[in-house]
Amino acid sequence: MELEVSTVKHIAHLSRLELSDSELERFRGQLMDILTFVESLADLDLESVQPRVHAVEVTNQFRADHPHEPLGTEEVLAGTADRQGDTFRVPVVVDTEDVLED
Amino acid sequence: MEYEVVVGLEVHAQLATRTKMFCGCPVRFGERPNSLVCPICLGLPGVLPVVNESAYHMSLRTAVALGCELASFTKFDRKNYYYPDLPKNYQISQYDLPFAEGGSVPISTPGGEKSIRLVRVHMEEDAGKLVHTPLGSLVDLNRAGTPLMEIVSEPDLSSPEEARSYLEELKRMLEYLEVCDCNMEEGSLRCDANLSVRPVGQKELGVKTEIKNMNSFSGVEKALTYEAGRQIRTLVAGGVIEQATLLWHEDREETSVMRTKEHAHDYRYFPEPDLSPIVLDAKKVEQIRGELPELPRTRWQRFQADYDLSEYDAEVLIRDRALADYFEDLAGRVGQGKLAANWVTNQVSAVLNERKIPVAECPVSSDRLSELLLRVDSGDLSKGMAGKVFDSMLGSDASLDQLIEKLGGGQISDPDTLRPLVEEVFGEQAKIVEDIRGGKDKAKNALFGKVMGKTRGRGNPEVVRGLIEELLASGS
Amino acid sequence: MSDFHCWAADRIAGAVGSGEVTAETVARHFLERIDRLDDKVGAFLQVDTQGAIEQARAVDRDIAAGKPPGPMSGVPVGIKDNICTRGLPTTCASRILEGFVSPYDAEVVKRLRDAGAVILGKLNLDEFAMGSSCENSGLGRTVNPWDPDRVPGGSSGGSAAAVAAGLATITLGSDTGGSIRQPAALCGVVGLKPTYGRVSRFGLIAFASSLDQIGPFAMDISGVALTLSVLAGEDPQDSTCIAASVPDYLGTLEGSLEGKKIGIPREYFEFEMHAGISQCVERAAQVYRDLGVEVVEVPMPHTKHAIATYYLVANAEASSNLARYDGVHYGHRNQEAKELVEMSCRSRSEGFGDEVQRRIMLGTFALSSGYYDAYYLRALKVRQLIRQDFDAAFEQVDALLCPTSPIPAFRMGEKVEDPMQMYLCDIMTAPASLAGVPAISVPCGFVEEEGRSLPVGLHLVSRPFEEETLLGIARAFEVRYEGSGRMPAEVL
Numbered sequence A: 001m002e003l004e005v006s007t008v009k010h011i012a013h014l015s016r017l018e019l020s021d022s023e024l025e026r027f028r029g030q031l032m033d034i035l036t037f038v039e040s041l042a043d044l045d046l047e048s049v050q051p052r053v054h055a056v057e058v059t060n061q062f063r064a065d066h067p068h069e070p071l072g073t074e075e076v077l078a079g080t081a082d083r084q085g086d087t088f089r090v091p092v093v094v095d096t097e098d099v100l101e102d
Numbered sequence B: 001m002e003y004e005v006v007v008g009l010e011v012h013a014q015l016a017t018r019t020k021m022f023c024g025c026p027v028r029f030g031e032r033p034n035s036l037v038c039p040i041c042l043g044l045p046g047v048l049p050v051v052n053e054s055a056y057h058m059s060l061r062t063a064v065a066l067g068c069e070l071a072s073f074t075k076f077d078r079k080n081y082y083y084p085d086l087p088k089n090y091q092i093s094q095y096d097l098p099f100a101e102g103g104s105v106p107i108s109t110p111g112g113e114k115s116i117r118l119v120r121v122h123m124e125e126d127a128g129k130l131v132h133t134p135l136g137s138l139v140d141l142n143r144a145g146t147p148l149m150e151i152v153s154e155p156d157l158s159s160p161e162e163a164r165s166y167l168e169e170l171k172r173m174l175e176y177l178e179v180c181d182c183n184m185e186e187g188s189l190r191c192d193a194n195l196s197v198r199p200v201g202q203k204e205l206g207v208k209t210e211i212k213n214m215n216s217f218s219g220v221e222k223a224l225t226y227e228a229g230r231q232i233r234t235l236v237a238g239g240v241i242e243q244a245t246l247l248w249h250e251d252r253e254e255t256s257v258m259r260t261k262e263h264a265h266d267y268r269y270f271p272e273p274d275l276s277p278i279v280l281d282a283k284k285v286e287q288i289r290g291e292l293p294e295l296p297r298t299r300w301q302r303f304q305a306d307y308d309l310s311e312y313d314a315e316v317l318i319r320d321r322a323l324a325d326y327f328e329d330l331a332g333r334v335g336q337g338k339l340a341a342n343w344v345t346n347q348v349s350a351v352l353n354e355r356k357i358p359v360a361e362c363p364v365s366s367d368r369l370s371e372l373l374l375r376v377d378s379g380d381l382s383k384g385m386a387g388k389v390f391d392s393m394l395g396s397d398a399s400l401d402q403l404i405e406k407l408g409g410g411q412i413s414d415p416d417t418l419r420p421l422v423e424e425v426f427g428e429q430a431k432i433v434e435d436i437r438g439g440k441d442k443a444k445n446a447l448f449g450k451v452m453g454k455t456r457g458r459g460n461p462e463v464v465r466g467l468i469e470e471l472l473a474s475g476s
Numbered sequence C: 001m002s003d004f005h006c007w008a009a010d011r012i013a014g015a016v017g018s019g020e021v022t023a024e025t026v027a028r029h030f031l032e033r034i035d036r037l038d039d040k041v042g043a044f045l046q047v048d049t050q051g052a053i054e055q056a057r058a059v060d061r062d063i064a065a066g067k068p069p070g071p072m073s074g075v076p077v078g079i080k081d082n083i084c085t086r087g088l089p090t091t092c093a094s095r096i097l098e099g100f101v102s103p104y105d106a107e108v109v110k111r112l113r114d115a116g117a118v119i120l121g122k123l124n125l126d127e128f129a130m131g132s133s134c135e136n137s138g139l140g141r142t143v144n145p146w147d148p149d150r151v152p153g154g155s156s157g158g159s160a161a162a163v164a165a166g167l168a169t170i171t172l173g174s175d176t177g178g179s180i181r182q183p184a185a186l187c188g189v190v191g192l193k194p195t196y197g198r199v200s201r202f203g204l205i206a207f208a209s210s211l212d213q214i215g216p217f218a219m220d221i222s223g224v225a226l227t228l229s230v231l232a233g234e235d236p237q238d239s240t241c242i243a244a245s246v247p248d249y250l251g252t253l254e255g256s257l258e259g260k261k262i263g264i265p266r267e268y269f270e271f272e273m274h275a276g277i278s279q280c281v282e283r284a285a286q287v288y289r290d291l292g293v294e295v296v297e298v299p300m301p302h303t304k305h306a307i308a309t310y311y312l313v314a315n316a317e318a319s320s321n322l323a324r325y326d327g328v329h330y331g332h333r334n335q336e337a338k339e340l341v342e343m344s345c346r347s348r349s350e351g352f353g354d355e356v357q358r359r360i361m362l363g364t365f366a367l368s369s370g371y372y373d374a375y376y377l378r379a380l381k382v383r384q385l386i387r388q389d390f391d392a393a394f395e396q397v398d399a400l401l402c403p404t405s406p407i408p409a410f411r412m413g414e415k416v417e418d419p420m421q422m423y424l425c426d427i428m429t430a431p432a433s434l435a436g437v438p439a440i441s442v443p444c445g446f447v448e449e450e451g452r453s454l455p456v457g458l459h460l461v462s463r464p465f466e467e468e469t470l471l472g473i474a475r476a477f478e479v480r481y482e483g484s485g486r487m488p489a490e491v492l
């Protein structure tokens, strides 16, 4: 399986990973190896096979609509690197879209 | 060339559960930021979601009422995208197997009744709230994980007015079903629209734009009117419509472009491995069907038929389920639908609007109002007088008679005005007069009542009694 | 000096419960060993000396007060560091979670505490449980107690090494494609992956949600049986954890094997394999034959597709499960970035090691538009075929037998540069993970490599929720295997 550098870049961006050019190239090679390996699945006739998501067949698991005690604002914010008052603060959101860099 | 407008709406309704979709945090508006958050809705490492049963049942109730086809098997999926108000960076939603498809919402149009078909209804969790400031974006997760129902219509709406009617009808239904507070300002009901225009007679749909950020019914109507106008003007001027997502700005009454070309989001949906699928329980559905309340549209039609009301009056009355209940109770007590409807749509509604209170807090109960209307109906009280009495009822718990008396405005104390009326009653009720003279003292009350009736309750009781005695004594 | 580290878990619990020894004495014995030996082994990322002694004292107080002792009273346990422990750091051996302290206990941790177990600390792993050698840990280096130049296996390398070195009586690991069984085999201890849905995952930091399962390590089968009795059972916090009755696994260990049948899946032996390992496994099969068990070959035709299927399914889920580590709400955040997307990308690339990033990319790719059907969906379908292989086999036999790992412990660094080679470590174990069936690795011999004796693991697999059968069959071998309980000389 051949992977374009642009595809690897796109995947890295969708994955929110910042990769240097050399890392991109290395991952490209390794991903190609893996994808070539998994291509063996293409030989199987799967037309009539139902996909299996869960290891066990269990259905209709619900919880009652009863409130529990929340953590408390201080504990909620305890792990963040930056807060303002009672909120988490993050750098400005410039673009929310997964736009390709190139 | 004449153009027609094609609109489809996506409505997000917050389900009126006590707790969130996948954790037990309470759902409340306006609390201290990040105070309604637990490890699950904070997306801490290691946590797992569990479906809120009430959220599922409310969703089912809605789908049954909307006439949807319920999926015998449904599941949750993960919708993957990064945003700081989405703690897990995926939203648990439903993708290819929503729990309900099809169904419709009936609306009234100038051309008559129209049925707006639905594509699907699905369940999902809400994101948190993000506030942008120059120094960064601030995240509050109190809303994160609130249960939502997304209701997607077909592009069956042909005008901004129809879109508004559809929303109003849907809102009423959700309120009647008690599954959503439908408060657009607080965001418990939200709406995005897809709009395109095409020359009348053309089959293919035009290029559509998506409009977001409409926060009121009138906002939806205005935004769609604005956008339809923009698209038509563009086409007439020989331009082309570009696929785009637009933001509506209520203050400026115009849209701005959020993103220019329809960027194909890659949400990488896949089945949520942490949640088991749901198999439809036919018995539960039957139970839900059996417990469905009368829906607003049915009630609207019944009000017109049963109480001989105009479409408009019936519409005003059914808009609010509690108001409709108030009216029905009142109409039953008074036996006069139209009279009751008049009072509810005018005086009662005016009070509720003025004080911004729900029907349940109306200072005049339907029971009390019915006493007043019975007097009006029997002709004992003039309309004007009744209005004054009603006003005084708002601030006093005194009995109806006391209020009428206290108002005094109508009280007639002049013997010369009252004497002819008393004489008239003596003439009409010769039998009673004879009885009294035969010693039946108590029958005096009957005479008194008749006279008071003639004065529409305005006669000064003492003067009237005095005149009755006077005439009895005179023997005439 | 006592030899508590050679005691089985039930013996410790019995002695502590009866007041014969105190939990504190036992705890101090293990803490002293950790202090002395773990510099060499590197099993622990975090030792909770103070907390362990306090827990032990609390157990002793309860027993002195006449309260009925819990089934694991005073048993010293170690927890893989991808399982949340309130008040102790939980890192997944990742820099992205360095310093993270969970505000809640995983359900299994709660159950262990309730049973009287004493938690010694947190154990090393491949970062986010992704790996087969423990070399992918971002925070520590664990070696194989049988040969410090070799890997302990992974991802639960710290859990296996701790038991092998006598640094804990019981440890918890997690198994997604072999992460309990393979290190158990490489370290010469018993490791059990219960049926998917047998043990609550609440508090287990997800790698691949539909495959992850928590399970115990011990020197012997009685230890994992006792621990499973404590861990197993429905949890309303985990929708995938089943409400099936939990037998007394320890009490039912010594059952008869009469009428039992064991299957040898031929396809498993078609892979390249260390000759000494296939000999050990063949000898194990002979032990069963000698016991009168019928041993037959069974076809498992889709076995060769398991690794490809496993890596697609597991990493697709992982790409989503690991999306939450973006520096916003907790965990490592890059402080230089001026813009949100940049902040997330940098935080993640700084926080995650290579293997984790590679797997996130693979999983993202398998789910992305245009590739979903060809990769992820296809893998889900093959998963179904693999499960059907197991279902068909279990109509004929009660358990399957094969090696746990085709190779013994390999040298540090040997496979690091070649992810594909590392992935092939799971060929024996991944099918059972995909099928969700219970499986165990039991020591069954040694192979000699460069003058060192390296342990070999026997892999037994059974029907869903029939851990009782699985443990009984494993136990029958254990009592007849002369190497049972053998520990590496360096750490005795």
Ligand SMILES: [Zn+2]
Pocket (backbone or CB within 6 Å): B020, B023, B024, B025, B036, B037, B038, B039, B040, B041, B042, B145
């Ligand atoms: Zn919560």
